[in-house]
Amino acid sequence: MHETRGFRWFRRIVLTFLTVFTLLPLYVLVVTSVKPLENVRGAFTWLPERVTLQPYVDMWTTIPLARYLVNSLVVTTTATVLALVVAVLAAYPLSRLRFRGKRLFSMTVLSTQMFPGILFLLPLFLIFVRLEDLIGIEFTGSYTGLIITYLTFALPFSIWMLAGYFSAIPEGLEEAAMIDGTSRIGALVRVILPVARPGILAVGVFAFITAWGEVLFASVLTDTETRTLSIGLKLYTSQTDTLWNELLAASLTISLPVVIAFMLVQRYLVSGLSAGAVK
């Protein structure tokens, strides 16, 4: 495309501003995480007095970070895998089969996405407590309640995206398999899933990231043993002091994997969102 001078200036200004806006906090994150403690206690300095990796060592012993990491991994991974299975099962008939109540189902699922989380927090907690009394399974203070919650919260978005991906796959593919005698479920598993793999991966990463960053329900449904990272990080702050270098070192460490995963799949995420949107 032909570029005018004006456009080139527009591009320079926009990109410079946004680069500074984006990078400045990220720079603070990185530089603070390699500062010694006495250096983060006074006024902010742009450069560390000396670069040290000590915060990355100490952060594991100041608080039980490893346990919170394991808790987050268990809850998030389980919720993501289950959400994918449930969402694949629900998305397939939505994109391929005709059945009564289909529109009602998809509208209900989609509309629950717009409800504020705060609306569900107390009632869900009460239901979990009541169920504990009734059937004796621990829902609060254990992984179970959190997994069920995250799993369901990931569903509307995942179903929407996956139905979009499935609809983009030509129906001829499964029909050929079904003429060969495969059942519909068999065709779904053997034909559709492999083709839709990038999309499924993208949905999985999205569900993972959402659960990984969740704060509200984690604060109510966990106890000291099952606390996840989003709540556990608060413990770097005592009543008098915050160990900012360790807190930010830990933040950086737990962010890196999800940021990298997001970068790897974001292309598929966009195509899925757009496909779901225009349908």
Next chain:
Amino acid sequence: MSTTEEQGPDTAENPPAAGPAREPGVRRPRRPGWFLPYGMVLPAAVLEVLVHIIPMALGIYIAFTSLTQLTIRRWTTAPLVGFENFVRGLDPGNALGGALFESLFRTTVYTVLVVGLSWVLGMAAAVALNTRFRGRGVLRTLFLVPYALPVYVAAILWAFMFNQRDGMVNQLLVEDLGLLDEPPFWLIGENAFWVLVVVSVWRLWPFAFLMLLAALQSIPEDLYEAAAIDGASTWRRFTGITLPMVRSANAVVLLVMGLWTFNEFNIPFLLFGDVSPESARLISPLIYEHSFVNWNFGLGAAMSVLLLIALVIASVVYVRLVLPKGNGNA
């Protein structure tokens, strides 16, 4: 649809949203395998009912009780009080209701600002990066980082930077640039609202960028070439080609961002703690405060019901006005 499987298809005929009306009373014979779709959506339906529908119904019920921390363990016995919570909490004349409507207004302003700024930044970046130049891929990845970061990391980081005594922002504004004489407080008082806007935009604009860039890339190049031959200016090409071509992407992006922002809880909760400063008190944190700080669950639930009604009305109006017909996967 949540109920279709449990109650059987017979009752599924009545709900108004169950699809176009068929001739009443005429039942087509069931094809073999008719249960397959129902079986497949069943797990999702059960979870939706357990985690969304029942809690929502329970929330509405709680709004009519005087549930407090004293009755919480035996919540089934909390006394019903009729519309008392609504009258007390939603009357603009008294302090509680006044604060609620102020918060609703503030949340609306906040949503318009955050969504508007995020859209402008996302669109500008998408237009700028939809051209070929060196370093394009690096910038594209960089811009997505704030969105990929866990929200609590972003909020912790900004709280650190906006610290009054020795934060980066005051270091920059007071010491380095000399723009201010006194280091202002950011996380309390009037400034808190603007901090909230900045942090929210920082995290949200990459989403607009990601979606709009994808929409821009699907516009055929020849449209621009034809316009350039006709002598259309860059601005004219933007308003004449780009904007109309991304209209449907825009409609979805604005709706999704609007709902997320209006319901925002995490960022204020992480920046300010249990109780936000008044200038930054959004509706979700306000409900949290009434429920879990003041322990007045009935009042909190009544406010949630009001919020829900407002959101449903706003969304329906928006969908009717803006979205093309037949949206959704049905």
